[in-house]
Amino acid sequence: MPFKVKKKILKLKESSTLVINEKSKELISKGKKIYQFGFGQSPFPVPDTIVDSLKKNAYRKEYLPIQGLPELREEISKYLLKRTGNDYPKENILITPGSKEAMLLIHLAFNGEIIIPAPGWVSYEPQAEIGSNKVHWLKTLRSNNWFPTSQELEKKIKSVGKNKNLILILNSPNNPSGTTCNNLMELAKVAKKYKILILSDEIYTDLTFSNDYSSISKFYPELTFITSGLSKWCGAGGWRLGFLAVPKKLTEFLRSLKSLASESYSTVNTPTQYASIEAYANDHELYKLKVRAILKAVGNYVYENLKSNKILIAPPQGAFYLMPEFKNKKYKTSSQLCETILDETGVAMLPGSDFGFKPSKMLTRLSYTDFDGFEFFRNVTNCRQIDDEMIKKFAPNVVEGVSKLSNWAKNL
Numbered sequence: 001m002p003f004k005v006k007k008k009i010l011k012l013k014e015s016s017t018l019v020i021n022e023k024s025k026e027l028i029s030k031g032k033k034i035y036q037f038g039f040g041q042s043p044f045p046v047p048d049t050i051v052d053s054l055k056k057n058a059y060r061k062e063y064l065p066i067q068g069l070p071e072l073r074e075e076i077s078k079y080l081l082k083r084t085g086n087d088y089p090k091e092n093i094l095i096t097p098g099s100k101e102a103m104l105l106i107h108l109a110f111n112g113e114i115i116i117p118a119p120g121w122v123s124y125e126p127q128a129e130i131g132s133n134k135v136h137w138l139k140t141l142r143s144n145n146w147f148p149t150s151q152e153l154e155k156k157i158k159s160v161g162k163n164k165n166l167i168l169i170l171n172s173p174n175n176p177s178g179t180t181c182n183n184l185m186e187l188a189k190v191a192k193k194y195k196i197l198i199l200s201d202e203i204y205t206d207l208t209f210s211n212d213y214s215s216i217s218k219f220y221p222e223l224t225f226i227t228s229g230l231s232k233w234c235g236a237g238g239w240r241l242g243f244l245a246v247p248k249k250l251t252e253f254l255r256s257l258k259s260l261a262s263e264s265y266s267t268v269n270t271p272t273q274y275a276s277i278e279a280y281a282n283d284h285e286l287y288k289l290k291v292r293a294i295l296k297a298v299g300n301y302v303y304e305n306l307k308s309n310k311i312l313i314a315p316p317q318g319a320f321y322l323m324p325e326f327k328n329k330k331y332k333t334s335s336q337l338c339e340t341i342l343d344e345t346g347v348a349m350l351p352g353s354d355f356g357f358k359p360s361k362m363l364t365r366l367s368y369t370d371f372d373g374f375e376f377f378r379n380v381t382n383c384r385q386i387d388d389e390m391i392k393k394f395a396p397n398v399v400e401g402v403s404k405l406s407n408w409a410k411n412l
């Protein structure tokens with residue numbers, strides 16, 4: 001009896017971020033020197049107090065409520081109030097196995113269409129397709145920091161049809177560009193005018209280098225969902241803890257999400273939920289300052305040493321990515337470009353075509369996290385003293401990879 005797969009599922013590939021991670025590891029195990037600039041994972045240790053809390057709670061084995069541990073939801077609610085000025089009460093927070101799952105649940109439940117500014121993270125479009133929601137990419141320019149202008153958003157809404165049910169996905173600081181959105185208020189105004197929903201992916205919020213992070217929910221709390229979690233700011237991607245905050249006006253929608261959660265993962269694992277209370281009850285400001293300072297210094301190093309007449313890049317403003325654009329006529333697609341670079345230099349990156357760009361646009365995503373974050377973190381005592389010498393000492397793969405890449409580009 002053949003196993004028949006649904007057409008829309010057959011079309012899916014394995015997510016390119018996870019594939020490049022596995023591919024890089026495989027090449028390394030075969031003895032090849034690889035600069036792992038493909039996968040986006042925080043290299044830093046999880047704060048000790050959070051790890052201790054996980055250890056203390058490892059004995060807990062009972063299932064928790066579908067929606068998540070109430071004490072954890074309460075702490076997240078307080079964190080969001082501080083961060084955004086908005087009240088997302090604990091009743092409106094859903095704990096999920098990573099924020100990726102929270103977004104998937106939205107797509108499964110939501111009946112409408114999705115606007116995604118390009119660049120947009122690799123999983124947004126496939127998730128929308130899994131949920132049978134049509135995707136509309138919205139082109140952005142480097143001149144507006146790789147975010148749409150309010151006019152561009154309005155034009156897109158009108159062309160899609162202003163009476164449609166629409167969600168705009170917004171991610172600042174952005175994966176893959178590493179830039180932050182300067183015009184949140186203007187975008188919020190347009191969203192408000194057409195009453196479209198916003199899904200604000202704030203997984204990199206605490207890695208905003210300028211530290212003046214702002215959430216679009218400040219300007220449009222009534223219809224903005226927020227997703228975030230532990231994966232990026234505290235280095236706990238593998239713990240798989242995320243959350244969704246649902247605006248009060250849409251509380252009803254949460255019922256469907258909870259049903260989906262209960263029929264799939266049931267509830268997130270218990271010890272991690274208890275440990276995460278510690279992650280949100282304290283602000284971990286010193287830890288965050290240090291993580292941001294290291295990432296900012298390494299990001300700037302890569303930016304300064306890579307930008308040239310052959311490579312265009314916007315300066316790093318948050319997260320741990322940069323989006324170099326290679327000026328050349330030799331390669332037809334960004335995938336071909338990335339494959340050649342990997343072959344000839346050992347530098348692994350992802351093509352811009354995975355992030356909503358036309359394949360012919362020579363953009364790539366570079367993740368500058370290929371260093372021992374434990375060592376680097378331990379050796380930083382003064383955030384203002386992270387100079388090139390320290391970067392060479394504690395992030396040698398980044399330094400070497402950047403030099404290989406920049407030399408390679410000279411021959412373009």
Ligand code: PMP
Nearest residue numbers: 098099100121175203229231242
């Ligand atoms: N959004 C973006 C932009 C990301 O880069 C990631 C990285 N995994 C996620 C969401 C999902 O993170 P997680 O599921 O680990 O919370």
Ligand code: GLU
Nearest residue numbers: 017018038039040041175
């Ligand atoms: N967010 C990471 C990235 O963009 C990887 C994790 C994932 O895709 O789930 O590389």
